Amino acid sequence: PTEFDLRRKNAQFANAVRSGKKAVKPSHQERLSKRSPLSLWALGIVLFVVVGGVIFELARLVFL
Numbered sequence: 001p002t003e004f005d006l007r008r009k010n011a012q013f014a015n016a017v018r019s020g021k022k023a024v025k026p027s028h029q030e031r032l033s034k035r036s037p038l039s040l041w042a043l044g045i046v047l048f049v050v051v052g053g054v055i056f057e058l059a060r061l062v063f064l
Contacts, residue, residue, distance in 0.1 A: 001009075017023050
């Protein structure tokens with residue numbers, strides 16, 4: 001296909017998506033909005049415990 005054909009097909013696809021047709025591949029933002037935030041909370045809690053434990057142990061070694 002020529003460059004003209006590619007540009008025309010891209011323009012048709014963009015117009016179809018703008019008019020409400022579903023894109024073949026969901027955007028990154030759509031995938032993030034559907035993902036549960038629970039995993040981020042769990043990761044944050046685990047990191048808090050691990051980092052807090054390391055800091056606590058270092059403080060214990062230094063001060064005791």
